[in-house]
Amino acid sequence: MLWNGLSILRDRRLLFNSTPAKAHAQLHRLSSPSLSVFRKSVAGLALLVFTTAMSGGLVAGLDAGLIYNEFPRMGAGLTPPKSELFSVFYSRRPDHSDLWWRNMLENPSTVQLDHRILATTSFSAILALWAYSRFNPRVKAALPKTAAKGMMGVVHLLMVQVTLGISTLIYLVPTPLASAHQAGSLALLTGVMVLGSRVWVPKRTMAILKKKLAARSPRTSRIVHSAGHSAPLAAKTS
DSSP states (O other): OHHHHHHHHHHHHHHHSSOHHHHHHHHHHHTOGGGHHHHHHHHHHHHHHHHHHHHHHHHHHTTGGGSOOSSSOBTTBSSOOHHHHTOGGGOOSTTOTTHHHHHHHHOHHHHHHHHHHHHHHHHHHHHHHHHHHHHOHHHHHHSOHHHHHHHHHHHHHHHHHHHHHHHHHHTTOOHHHHHHHHHHHHHHHHHHHHHHHHHOOOHHHHHHHHHHHHHHHHHHHHHHHHHHHHHHHHHHHO
């Protein structure tokens, strides 16, 4: 729904609030091969942030934030013991064929570790994408200002979200911090989607703009042609 709303607003701005030539030039700039990797990375980043937010929902549902209230360690090491992560206590089949996925969804220790891994991966991926857009000369030159601002906004939201997440864990999940952390996940996902809407090339809108430009071309040529015929008449009159 958010993506559809952003697409509608963008199409309206390109089709009605700008000239076809200017709008076509903007989309043509976004179609640059230099932005291909960046555009695909934003799509992958949206999927990663969404998955991280969903894993956070499991943490909240299982009260997994009430254990291992420290960061980055979890007890004696970076991860709990393997016997705790894949405990047979959560298996419901005699052959333990459901051992791994039930622990992934029902074991608070495993769920918290999954969320930590996904959150750390999202943190690293967003900073890496920001560095790629900032220090790669070709990408920096081709990236529109609105997209560059959107990328910086995502970085700011990321820093707030990471701070809220670690604080929520250390302070034993107080309700205000936990609620702010959950709201922050939605804000971060929204920021990534806004960034995606600013670098994505809508093919349908591009086709409409091409038709408008093609329709204006014969008219322009007729005006030039009539202007050429009127010049000799003006000379004879003089």
